[in-house]
Amino acid sequence: MATKSTTADRASTSAEPGTLVLVVLCAWLLPGAGHFWFGRRQKGSIFLVALPLMFLTGIWLQGRIFPFELSEPLVALAAVANIGIGLTWFAARAMDFGNGLVTAATYEYGNTFMIVAGLLNFLVMLDAYDIGMGRK
Amino acid sequence: MSSHFLLLALFSLFVSLVFAVLLRDEPREQVRLGGLMLGGFLALAFVLGWLMYPLPL
Numbered sequence: 176m177a178t179k180s181t182t183a184d185r186a187s188t189s190a191e192p193g194t195l196v197l198v199v200l201c202a203w204l205l206p207g208a209g210h211f212w213f214g215r216r217q218k219g220s221i222f223l224v225a226l227p228l229m230f231l232t233g234i235w236l237q238g239r240i241f242p243f244e245l246s247e248p249l250v251a252l253a254a255v256a257n258i259g260i261g262l263t264w265f266a267a268r269a270m271d272f273g274n275g276l277v278t279a280a281t282y283e284y285g286n287t288f289m290i291v292a293g294l295l296n297f298l299v300m301l302d303a304y305d306i307g308m309g310r311k
Numbered sequence: 312m313s314s315h316f317l318l319l320a321l322f323s324l325f326v327s328l329v330f331a332v333l334l335r336d337e338p339r340e341q342v343r344l345g346g347l348m349l350g351g352f353l354a355l356a357f358v359l360g361w362l363m364y365p366l367p368l
Contacts, residue, residue, distance in 0.1 A: 221332045229325040236318070284318045293320070295329045298339055 209303025238285020239275025259293030
């Protein structure tokens with residue numbers, strides 16, 4: 176069976192609301208899962224590799240997984256961005272990675288990689304949602 | 312790895328890749344947009360780097 180590859184080839188019917196919630200949840204936990212769900216394997220596989228790899232690069236660069244400290248609004252926002260990467264965040268926390276080394280030359284680079292990886296996954300989730308709504 | 316330029320290039324590569332795949336459907340268009348964005352990131356970094364060269368005055 177051929178994979179639908181162009182927007183014109185695809186049907187623009189919207190998915191059920193319950194299905195959409197499930198798709199967005201899957202897309203959050205596993206970057207690209209939402210695209211796989213709707214048969215867009217090329218996009219899904221690129222997100223699945225690129226986004227966790229970007230987050231792990233941040234950890235390798237001695238970046239920090241930010242805690243949810245509501246007394247520090249910027250730290251809390253960075254934490255929200257971090258958790259955007261989904262399962263990789265939970266795995267990194269479970270393995271005690273991402274403690275961050277402030278004195279490392281690459282500390283801020285690491286933070287940037289991790290924050291942006293999470294934020295990009297939010298965009299990927301929204302894209303999957305749009306596909307599910309039949310807008311793309 | 313602590314080369315600022317290599318890290319910048321790696322960051323640009325990831326961001327360009329994700330945006331190109333997100334915004335275009337055809338592989339050919341994805342490569343074109345991704346290359347354009349990556350080139351733009353790197354060129355802008357060079358330009359800003361040279362503009363900041365005399366700082367602090």
